[in-house]
Each structure stands twice: as C-alpha cells, then as structure tokens.
Amino acid sequence: MPYDADATRARIFDAAVAEFSAVGIGGARVERIAERAQANKALIYRYFGSKERLFAAVLADRLKQLVETxxxxxxxxxxxxxxxxxxxxxxxxxxxxxxxxxxxxxxxxxxxxxxxxxxxxxxxxxxxxxxxxxxxxxxxxxxxxxxxxxxxxxxxxxxxxxxxxxxxxxxxxxxxxxxxxxxxxxxxxxxxxxx
CATH class of the missing domain: 1.10.357.10 (Tetracycline Repressor, domain 2)
Known part of the structure; x- marks a missing residue:
C-alpha cells in the first residue's frame, strides 16, 4: 500500500489534539502523539519542526474549522x-x-x-x-x-x-x-x- 501523507498528517493532527487538550503544551509528549498516530516521531519533527509548531498548526486548523462553522x-x-x-x-x-x-x-x-x-x-x-x-x-x-x-x-x-x-x-x-x-x-x- 502506498504511503498516504494526507492520511498520516490527519492522524498526527487528531493525536495531537487529544494530547494537547489532555495535558497542555508543556505536558504533551511527541512520543505519545507519534504512538497514537501510528507515525514515526522523526516524521513529526520533519513535518512540524517542534512540538510548539505542531501545536500552532493543530490550533490553526481547529480555529479555521470554528471560523467556517x-x-x-x-x-x-x-x-x-x-x-x-x-x-x-x-x-x-x-x-x-x-x-x-x-x-x-x-x-x-x-x-x-x-x-x-x-x-x-x-x-x-x-x-x-x-x-x-x-x-x-x-x-x-x-x-x-x-x-x-x-x-x-x-x-x-x-x-x-x-x-x-x-x-x-x-x-x-x-x-x-x-x-x-x-x-x-x-x-x-x-x-x-x-x-
């Protein structure tokens, strides 16, 4: 089965939402996000650069949904x-x-x-x-x-x-x-x- 970047990104976002909303930014762990998303931790850092930038991307995505709704x-x-x-x-x-x-x-x-x-x-x-x-x-x-x-x-x-x-x-x-x-x-x- 070919790699699906969009599906992986969606899983990472969903896992990050669960992690950040449960324990905040300081308590969040990229390892847990990766495990929940069934993704590689290094891939998350490659896509987003840092935990803080992942949070910013996730929040921007969710705020966009709120604005549109x-x-x-x-x-x-x-x-x-x-x-x-x-x-x-x-x-x-x-x-x-x-x-x-x-x-x-x-x-x-x-x-x-x-x-x-x-x-x-x-x-x-x-x-x-x-x-x-x-x-x-x-x-x-x-x-x-x-x-x-x-x-x-x-x-x-x-x-x-x-x-x-x-x-x-x-x-x-x-x-x-x-x-x-x-x-x-x-x-x-x-x-x-x-x-």
Missing part, C-alpha cells in the same frame, strides 16, 4: 450564542486547546494573531450592522458585546466543575445542555435587544 448573523445576533454553544458541545477539545495556548504563550507570541483578530473584528462588525439596523442596543460597544457573548458560552466548558456546582447537575447531560443553551440564547437576546 460559527458566525454572527446581524439579523439574529443572540443565536450566535446557541451556535457557538453547539460547536463546543461537539468539539470539547477546542476550549482546552485555547486554554493550553493561553497558559503557554504571551499575547505577543500567539501564532496567527493578525488573522484571528480579523475574525473577531468581523464579529464586531456584524454586531455594528445589527445596531445600525435597529436590531441591537446601540449603547453597547460592539466589541464588548462579542466578548460578553463569547464568554457566556465558553465559561461553561472551560470550568465544568463550576458549571456542575452552580447547576447542581451533570453539565454533560443532554437535557442539562439543552436547558442551558436555551437560557444562554435568551440571556444573549436580552443583552443585545434595543432599548
């Missing part, structure tokens, strides 16, 4: 919260990867920062458009709205032990997830509603 529609800004919540339910590793980056890198060291800033700027522009159309409160800074809406969702996944204590229920239970999603979308609607 979740956006803010100026006609229904509050529903962004529901869509983002759904994404994190099906991609629980995403928050852990972003937290691993946060612990490992200073803001000046963040790979792809310029592109990521443009992504968030486009979200703020969608809120501004909603404000211009009379669909969102104009007294709030659009950037702060984006940060608040994102925070509403992300804390639930970043600190599941706190979610469990506050809700006094299993935060992974499908009924709890659905009830919390509904509450978040309603909270977002109240935050952005005009007047």
């Amino acid at each position: 979740v956006s803010i529609d100026p006609e229904s800004v509050a529903e962004y919260v529901g869509n983002l919540f759904d994404y994190h339910v099906t991609h629980p590793e995403m928050i852990r990867l972003m937290m691993a980056e946060e612990f490992h890198s200073g803001i000046a060291d963040m790979p792809g920062q310029e592109a990521r800033s443009r992504y968030y700027s486009s979200k703020a522009q969608a809120v501004r458009t909603a404000q211009e159309q009379g669909r969102a409160d104009t007294s709030l800074d659009a950037r702060s709205v984006v940060l608040a809406l994102t925070g509403l969702v992300c804390w639930y996944f970043a600190a599941p032990h706190i979610s469990r204590m506050v809700l006094d229920e299993d935060p992974g239970d499908p009924a709890v997830l659905e009830a919390h999603r509904t509450a978040l979308v309603e909270a977002a609607r109240r935050i952005v509603q005009p007047g």
